[in-house]
Amino acid sequence: MSVVRKLLFPFSFLYALIVRVRNLMYDYGIFKSVTYDFPLICVGNLSVGGTGKTPMIEYLIRLLKDEHKVASLSRGYKRKTKGFLLADPDTRMEDIGDEPFQYHHKYNNIRVAVDADRVNGISELMKLQDPPEVILLDDAFQHRRVKAGLNIMLTVFDELYTDDWMLPMGNLRDSRKESARADIIIVTKCPADFSPEQKERVLRKIKPEKGQKVFFTGIRYEKEVISGDRSLSFDSLTEKNFSLVTGIARPSYLVKYLKSRGLKFEHLNFNDHHHFSDKEIDELNKKEMIITTEKDYVRLSGRVDRLYYLPIKVDFLFGEEQEFTTLVAGFIKDKSGVENPAFNSN
Incomplete structure (x- = not known):
């Protein structure tokens, strides 16, 4: 860690205190979270950028789109519009942001929407004449107004959240303790020669909660x-x-x-x-x-x-892709009562 970042420790302490108070407000019900009775899957992280959210959202889109009506909901970072916006054939990248536009450009059988207010965005999607059956929340792990049914948290292999510090001294925008809210933790960008011994060392660092599942993925370049x-x-x-x-x-x-x-x-x-x-x-x-x-x-x-x-894709290591698929399928079936036949053929 650089000397400059070490000098920022007092600001990190203040930021951590603010984040801690906010999380306690939600934990004790002073701030309210909204829950939903349909499949809502959140993909996010504790740090700022670069953990592989976009490839993971695309992985889920490919997994679900043929058997379910899927929508993605993002903030639409750096877009030039405000409020809720549902992408259509005339939508430009500037209207919804680069990552949502990427989904919209590649997958023509899903809905792509943006709204900084995730509660409002979900509400608007469900008001559509043909509402989605599954909503993927892109980068919403720290947005606690929405309580997703399945939380997938990403962390990079060589920059684990367990070894990081809060902003601005480090890259964490939320407390390491909040990892306990994740149902699934995915360690991303593992090297091609990632070994079982390395896997065990990472698991000892993460110390998953009871019921949490940890997966390991790498990047597959085309x-x-x-x-x-x-x-x-x-x-x-x-x-x-x-x-x-x-x-x-x-x-x-x-x-x-x-x-x-x-x-x-x-x-x-x-x-x-x-x-x-x-x-x-x-x-x-x-x-x-x-x-x-x-x-x-x-x-x-x-x-x-x-x-x-x-192009890049997510590669699950140690033959665990089917286990991940089964977990997602089980969640959707429990929430919607609808079983995806495609999952049973894998």
Whole structure:
């Protein structure tokens, strides 16, 4: 930890005190949480950004969309609109934010909505003529006004919440004790050679509560980069002069992967959710070729030429994907009484 961050300890202490009081208000019922009688799944974390929420939301969308009417509800970070907004064919990225737009762009058989007020957002979704059967709450673990039926909390393998500190000295925006509210904890971005011994060490750090299940996942990068309906194999990239452009919280995993494939490139790194200025776009258009993340692609598509993205997916380690699927299926059946036949075929 840097000296500067250590000097921020008094501010972290004050922030932790404020967060603790707020959580106690909910714990003792002074602040009220709203519960729901239909499947509401929350995916979130205790820290700020970069834990892999977007790939996990997409994993759940793919798992559920063929048998259930699914909606995602996000805050819509850095969007240029206010209040509740349901995405439609005319919706732009600026209207709902990059991550919701990514869901909307990729999955045409789900509903995608944004609202900073999650209670109002859920209410508006359920007022629709054909309301969703399952709602996925994106990044809402700390929003305690809503009490989800299934809480999935993510933490990064090499930056576990158990080893972190509260903002601004660390990256935690909520107390480590709040991990007890999670039904499922997923350790994300585990290395490819993650061993059973490492798994046991992490479990000893987390010390899961009774009834909590801990899963371990890695990132699976696809074997080609994509631009619209075109694609290029990784083998062809060794002959290309390309720039890597990232505007995500933790680009180091992608940089390391590309270098491990023997690729040489310049890395242009921007802040998470960065909105690219016209001047920056002009500079990017001078590049021979650009590879970026899927989240950055939705912000740059149509503005930058010769633009490709590298798709990623969640990989469950130790053969635990079916167990995770069974837990999600059981929750939906208990809440809705509807069994997903697709789960039984796995």
